[in-house]
Amino acid sequence: MGRLLIVEDHAGLQDLLVRGLARAGIAADCARTASEASACIATVRYAAILLDRGLPDGDGVRWLRSLRTERITVPCLMLTARDALHDRIDGLEAGADDYLAKPFEMAELVARIRALMRRQASWVGLAATYGDVTIDPASAELRRGHASVTLSAAELQLMLALMRAQGAVVRRSALEAAAWGLSEPVTPNALDVALHRIRRKLVALGSRLELRNTKGIGHALVERIEDA
Ligand code: CA
Numbered sequence: 001m002g003r004l005l006i007v008e009d010h011a012g013l014q015d016l017l018v019r020g021l022a023r024a025g026i027a028a029d030c031a032r033t034a035s036e037a038s039a040c041i042a043t044v045r046y047a048a049i050l051l052d053r054g055l056p057d058g059d060g061v062r063w064l065r066s067l068r069t070e071r072i073t074v075p076c077l078m079l080t081a082r083d084a085l086h087d088r089i090d091g092l093e094a095g096a097d098d099y100l101a102k103p104f105e106m107a108e109l110v111a112r113i114r115a116l117m118r119r120q121a122s123w124v125g126l127a128a129t130y131g132d133v134t135i136d137p138a139s140a141e142l143r144r145g146h147a148s149v150t151l152s153a154a155e156l157q158l159m160l161a162l163m164r165a166q167g168a169v170v171r172r173s174a175l176e177a178a179a180w181g182l183s184e185p186v187t188p189n190a191l192d193v194a195l196h197r198i199r200r201k202l203v204a205l206g207s208r209l210e211l212r213n214t215k216g217i218g219h220a221l222v223e224r225i226e227d228a
Contacts, residue, residue, distance in 0.1 A: 002047025004028040004113060007037040007063075008079070009056050017050065020106040026113060032056070034063040038180060041072060042154040042190070045140065048116040049076040050109075051096070053087065061094045068095035070180070071137070072153055075116040079104075130163040131209040131223045133202070144205040151201070154179040154194045162211070162221040171218040195219060 004021065008014045009032045021028050029044065031037035034057050040046070053060040064076055077098040078091040088099050098112055128135045133144045140156045141148045151159060161170055161178040176191055187193075199211050208224045 002117060003044060004117065005031060005037065005040050005044070005046040005049045005074075007031045007034070007049065007055065007060065008052040009033065009054070010052070013052075016106075017109075021110065021113065024110040024114075026110070026117070034058045034060070037063060041067065041074070042180070042194075043152055045153070046074050048113060049074050050113060051076055051078050053078060053080040053091070061090045061096075064091070064096060065094040070153070070157055070178075077109075077112055077116055128160060128163050130166060130221065131207065133163075133205065133207050133209060135159055135163060142201060142205065144207050147205050149201045149204055152194070152197070154190075155198055155201075158191075158194055159198060159221075162219065165220065167220055167222050169214050169218045169220045175219065 004026050006014060006017050006021075006028045008017060008030070011032075014030050014032070018028055018030060028050075029040055029046075031040050032055075034055050037049075037051075049064075051060045051064060055063070060078065064078070067074075067076075073095075075097045076095065077100060078096040079100055079102055080087045080091070081102050091099055097116060100109060100112060128137075133142055135142050135151075135156070137156060137160065140151045140153070142151055142159060157178045158175055161175060172191060175195075179191065179194060195211055202209055202211070209221055210224050212220045212222050214220065
């Protein structure tokens with residue numbers, strides 16, 4: 001079974017959740033804020049998210065909506081303090097798959113998380129091809145012939161944006177929006193770090209595609225012309 005991401009700012013509850021879920025054999029990472037959660041999502045492919053609605057840097061519902069905008073469809077269970085109908089509707093409309101009101105029984109939470117984690121986390125979108133590589137959003141794999149590498153959530157969105165541009169320069173702001181949606185990039189150089197990883201993966205695949213940097217403007221994915 002994959003890992004769970006717990007997004008909860010209340011230290012006591014976070015601790016209770018981690019221990020309760022660990023006893024049920026569910027490994028979890030914790031984020032205290034929406035921006036910490038975005039950083040986790042950008043680096044690890046989670047099987048499910050347990051999301052508190054009230055976070056120090058914003059509304060969990062809003063963060064979830066930005067995730068869905070980025071086409072990140074990791075199943076999500078929302079926790080809210082109140083069992084109010086509008087809270088439930090907000091959460092479900094933002095893309096939550098399930099809902100549990102505080103206070104809750106640990107046994108019920110475990111059962112619901114298990115059900116969510118059994119679901120295959122799916123990445124909406126069709127396969128895209130450009131140059132000598134194909135990207136499969138369903139598995140987040142970049143392939144060339146029989147070789148393949150796995151992309152992180154941010155790398156996947158960056159590659160899709162660059163491949164759709166078909167060699168044209170994509171502005172840095174557009175790339176950041178593609179990779180991180182409405183949330184702030186994790187660090188000021190997060191984009192450069194992700195592009196560096198993509199560059200290395202293209203080399204690992206032996207692809208003829210290369211990332212070209214147009215200083216101050218953006219980046220383009222271009223096909224290298226081999227010397228005759
Ligand atoms: Ca909270």
